[in-house]
Amino acid sequence: METIIKGDQLEKIKHFLQQGYYDSAVKESCAILEEILKRIYRQAMSELPIEDRTALMEGESKIGKGTKSYVKFGFGELVGLYNRTRLLERWGKYTGSNMGIIRSISLDYIVELRNRLTHEQASMTEDVSQSEAQLVYDCLLNWLSFIGYKDMSAGVEKAFSPSGTVKPTAKTGESAYKHMKKEIHSGYDPSIKLERRRLKRQAAYSEQQDAESFTYAVERIGRREKLIGLDIGCADGYVTERRFLPEYGFEKVIGIDRNKTLIEKVRAEDHGIFHYHDMDLESRDFEDEMEDMMEEEGIEAFDVIFSALTLHHLKNPVRLLMKLRKYLRKGGAIIIRGVDDGGMMAYDDGGLVEEILDDCLRQVSVSDRYHGRKFFPWLRGIGFSDVKMLYNFDDTTGMDTEERIDFFHYYFDFRQSYTRQAVDREPDNPQFIEDHERMLANLDKMEELFLKPDFYFAALTVSAIAIK
């Protein structure tokens, strides 16, 4: 079989990247990715069990409207075909491989980028950025390394045989994944009323865990007066004012958040020792703005820096943690709290939780839902040697119906917003509509399960406290 990729094609893309021809790099990478997707599909159609092949044919016929074969599909249609037919999942089951990094990278993001490029070129506006082009190239390398890049046809065949799957090297896999995560923009908007109510309920769940973190932090600081606090991603201060309690000895507490509406609202009222500032944690001027704010507030350094459920919305949480470390007094404490979807357990849900999580992960707007496990490495990595971890499982045991429903809303409600955002962006995209409808139907099923007294669900909250 002929080889469809030559080394010089990659050289060409590398050259485009070096020379700043980012849109060409994206187009070239997508063209190769398109070819890979077609090859794999063709192989799947001859290798997979009959029921899988039937599903593939149905998907192909839907997307091609019964007239166009996959051979004529563009990149977006191919990605749609893979999503709709869950081809990689089928392939994974057939070969006994979990497909690793390949399955965790959403190609939807690249489709979006590719669409944007076509659109923007037409109007001669903004180009693709270097990091976006690099992201697509990394993704391509990942797929190539997964299927064996020198001879793609042989690679595809080999990867399809149950024992012969070629795994990506940890290095390429991880770096591309990190790159991908870095580019993910969370579509989260806390000013939405429902979401704010959910956050308030959520705040009650973690009250005990935060009390433990604050008590430990204040004990380690060894002083219960004139403490200065900082809350990162404070929203409207609801949690801030219930965590930085006066009995710990706080004299002044600053809350920062980029949501202008919320910050303006709280700034218009008197909140005593709590002062709020509108600031973007990812802005290039963050350090200047922090230093101006500290000067204005007469603050030299902070004793306690706290951040709940915020770092996973950022493109580069470690960079922020590194900056924050500077503003922490020697002997001061940083407390971070988040969740980790890997710590979820459910029985008997028949795989529903996994399906909901998978559907979320494929969305471009999703935040990093597996961040709890990263706290320790993040903090150690930036020089904190004294890090304590705290864990809490909330579960349905001992909950009455109302509490179980509340618990369901806390853990699942927001997930439909990811699929809804895709529909909002492209209302006519049949794939997005289908994803969203499936998500709503699955959430309904999940809610019904929570109503059953013998259904078990548990979820993990993670906190880390580091002392400088």
Ligand SMILES: C[S@@+](CC[C@H](N)C(=O)[O-])C[C@H]1O[C@@H](n2cnc3c(N)ncnc32)[C@H](O)[C@@H]1O
């Ligand atoms: C899930 S909410 C958590 C709010 C609060 N800490 C709590 O525990 O309920 C995340 C908050 O992070 C804020 N946020 C996200 N990205 C931000 C950024 N780049 N700069 C500042 N705030 C940001 C959002 O506006 C939002 O208020």
